[in-house]
Amino acid sequence: MQTIEVEGLEKRFRVRRKQPGLGGSVRALFAPRYSEVCAVDRISFSIARGDVVGFIGPNGAGKSTTLKMLTGILHPSGGSARVLDFVPWRERKRLTYRIASVFGQRSQLWYHLPPADSFNLLAHVYELEQPAYRARLARLVEVFAIAPYLHVPVRRLSLGERMRCEIAAALLHRPEVLLLDEPTIGLDVVAKGQIRALVRQLADDEQVTVLLTSHDAGDIEQVCRRVLVINHGALIFDDTLERLKRGYLRHKIVDLKLAEPGEAAPEPGLRILSADPYRLRLEVDTDQQPMERVISALVGRYRIADLTVEEPPLDEVIAAIYAAAPIPGFAGETCPFPAGEG
Amino acid sequence: MRKLRTYTAVMLTTAQSWLAYPLEAFARTSFMLVVIFVFTQLWSVTFRVSGQSSIAGYDFRRMVWYLVFTETISMSVTRVFDVIDQQVKSGELAYTLAKPYSYPLFHFAQFMGGALLALPANFLAGAGLALLFAGPPPTNPAAWPVIALAVLLAICLHFAVGLSIGLLAFWFEDTNVFYWIYQKTTFVLGGLSCRSASSPPPCAPSPSDCRSVRSSMRRRGSRRSSTPVWPPARCSPSSAGWSRWAAWRQWCIAAACAA
Numbered sequence: 230m231q232t233i234e235v236e237g238l239e240k241r242f243r244v245r246r247k248q249p250g251l252g253g254s255v256r257a258l259f260a261p262r263y264s265e266v267c268a269v270d271r272i273s274f275s276i277a278r279g280d281v282v283g284f285i286g287p288n289g290a291g292k293s294t295t296l297k298m299l300t301g302i303l304h305p306s307g308g309s310a311r312v313l314d315f316v317p318w319r320e321r322k323r324l325t326y327r328i329a330s331v332f333g334q335r336s337q338l339w340y341h342l343p344p345a346d347s348f349n350l351l352a353h354v355y356e357l358e359q360p361a362y363r364a365r366l367a368r369l370v371e372v373f374a375i376a377p378y379l380h381v382p383v384r385r386l387s388l389g390e391r392m393r394c395e396i397a398a399a400l401l402h403r404p405e406v407l408l409l410d411e412p413t414i415g416l417d418v419v420a421k422g423q424i425r426a427l428v429r430q431l432a433d434d435e436q437v438t439v440l441l442t443s444h445d446a447g448d449i450e451q452v453c454r455r456v457l458v459i460n461h462g463a464l465i466f467d468d469t470l471e472r473l474k475r476g477y478l479r480h481k482i483v484d485l486k487l488a489e490p491g492e493a494a495p496e497p498g499l500r501i502l503s504a505d506p507y508r509l510r511l512e513v514d515t516d517q518q519p520m521e522r523v524i525s526a527l528v529g530r531y532r533i534a535d536l537t538v539e540e541p542p543l544d545e546v547i548a549a550i551y552a553a554a555p556i557p558g559f560a561g562e563t564c565p566f567p568a569g570e571g
Numbered sequence: 572m573r574k575l576r577t578y579t580a581v582m583l584t585t586a587q588s589w590l591a592y593p594l595e596a597f598a599r600t601s602f603m604l605v606v607i608f609v610f611t612q613l614w615s616v617t618f619r620v621s622g623q624s625s626i627a628g629y630d631f632r633r634m635v636w637y638l639v640f641t642e643t644i645s646m647s648v649t650r651v652f653d654v655i656d657q658q659v660k661s662g663e664l665a666y667t668l669a670k671p672y673s674y675p676l677f678h679f680a681q682f683m684g685g686a687l688l689a690l691p692a693n694f695l696a697g698a699g700l701a702l703l704f705a706g707p708p709p710t711n712p713a714a715w716p717v718i719a720l721a722v723l724l725a726i727c728l729h730f731a732v733g734l735s736i737g738l739l740a741f742w743f744e745d746t747n748v749f750y751w752i753y754q755k756t757t758f759v760l761g762g763l764s765c766r767s768a769s770s771p772p773p774c775a776p777s778p779s780d781c782r783s784v785r786s787s788m789r790r791r792g793s794r795r796s797s798t799p800v801w802p803p804a805r806c807s808p809s810s811a812g813w814s815r816w817a818a819w820r821q822w823c824i825a826a827a828c829a830a
Contacts, residue, residue, distance in 0.1 A: 297665060300665070300668075300669045301669070302664070302665055302668050302669060321668075321669075322671050323671075325669055325670055325671045326671050328669075330665065330666070330669055332662075332665055332666065334662075335661070335662060335663050335665065335666055336666075337666045339584060339588055341588045341591035341592070342584065342587055342588055342591060346584060346587060347584075349580070349584075350580050350581065350584045353576055353577045353579075353580035353581075354577050354580070354581075354670055354671065354672060355671065356573045356577065356671075382591065
């Protein structure tokens with residue numbers, strides 16, 4: 230059984246348009262003009278239990294709108310969706326007992342109180358039995374290493390500490406689906422790493438289905454097994470991370486450390502990124518030059534001290550996807566209107 | 572029963588949050604002292620100048636205690652419409668709506684939690700000052716439960732209106748204008764609305780009015796002098812008109828100060 234099933238989901242907003250200037254404002258009073266904005270355009274996908282799926286797209290692509298429809302906060306303009314067999318916008322309250330969401334730029338912790346007070350309140354909100362709640366809290370405090378902050382007012386916590394508490398708060402009632410909306414935004418490298426590791430561990434240990442939106446390629450690369458890419462409201466890619474990289478960027482970076490000085494020689498399919506006597510950095514177009522041939526040619530030409538082959542950074546892949554037309558084979562119909570919100 | 576526990580927990584958590592900044596809580600309560608002190612002084616002047624022992628059925632003591640109760644209510648409640656308005660604008664609604672409770676009842680619990688500590692704190696501060704300046708409350712002890720019920724109902728009514736205004740944030744960009752209308756309506760219905768403060772008092776007094784003014788002045792040991800004083804001799808106001816005008820003027824000044 231699929232945990233999340235979305236079929237032809239669509240959300241359109243009517244937006245008032247106004248000409249610039251005072252004249253435009255006065256005209257808009259008497260003859261308002263509206264245009265339709267298509268935030269989510271007939272997207273379809275399904276997610277199985279325990280899957281960790283990245284949901285990426287540029288600003289205004291329709292990610293947050295989709296998440297809001299999946300939590301039941303927004304009613305769609307068309308299509309259908311089922312989360313844990315509930316229709317979210319019709320059975321929102323029943324669904325909320327079994328899902329959780331974390332928004333990186335919002336907080337559900339009470340700002341002036343310590344996280345422990347917010348946890349206690351959430352235990353009442355989700356009607357948890359006290360022994361079960363205490364055991365669950367003890368486990369989360371241990372996993373998220375938040376014992377030192379439990380009794381410190383939230384306003385005094387760093388962003389990274391707060392975010393760990395936010396995710397712990399979202400997991401108190403053992404949700405089966407976790408929706409994470411940019412959970413690492415604004416965090417430093419160490420805090421990002423901690424959050425990613427925790428989400429991964431959680432998904433593995435408790436078989437929680439995770440749908441993660443982020444603008445940070447590292448989040449997607451280190452946490453997700455599968456990626457959904459949305460742009461202008463339309464789903465343009467739905468497959469594994471590896472396939473995303475392989476299918477979209479057809480080059481690799483070869484970094485050579487030389488034992489003896491050598492000179493770089495231009496060849497078809499090879500681009501020299503940097504060159505000095507003991508180090509070469511080359512970009513290989515794998516469509517023109519298979520990697521085996523490139524490696525054997527390099528080994529024959531130079532005395533190599535060290536050689537590394539790098540995958541293209543996911544950032545580049547994502548930037549290329551956003552900039553380009555839909556990926557052949559994955560293309561959905563593009564939305565005729567610019568999307569209104571993220 | 573479980574749901575009742577949920578809303579009780581929301582209420583108590585809000586009360587805890589209210590106490591998170593003790594100094595701020597103390598400052599809020601201190602303002603009650605300022606308001607009651609200003610109004611007490613204004614009303615004492617009003618009663619003294621008018622020479623009347625009661626205005627519209629209220630003597631000084633009743634007036635001060637009326638103020639203590641009404642100010643306690645108005646200063647102890649949160650602006651629920653503003654909370655909802657901000658949640659809609661900031662997107663925090665995504666959290667509050669995605670929880671297994673009733674959205675209006677959640678706000679009601681928060682609202683009552685805010686009033687839970689503020690109400691007794693403000694009342695004690697105001698009542699202390701009223702005792703000092705006006706004496707004990709002019710009520711039968713048996714009336715106190717009814718007063719408590721009236722206060723509770725007033726709070727609930729204020730919440731219901733605030734919630735209705737707040738929910739307009741789902742359709743309108745800004746709900747402040749609706750609150751403004753509500754606020755002015757409560758001024759009108761609550762008696763604070765008045766003729767302009769600069770309106771002259773009613774003229775052409777009846778002989779009985781003049782006798783009343785003279786007798787009240789005599790009671791206070793005043794003597795008529797030839798120096799023109801307000802009210803001008805050519806247009807002596809009726810005593811009732813003068814006292815109403817003076818009362819409104821003081822009210823308006825006090826309202827401006829309080830605002």
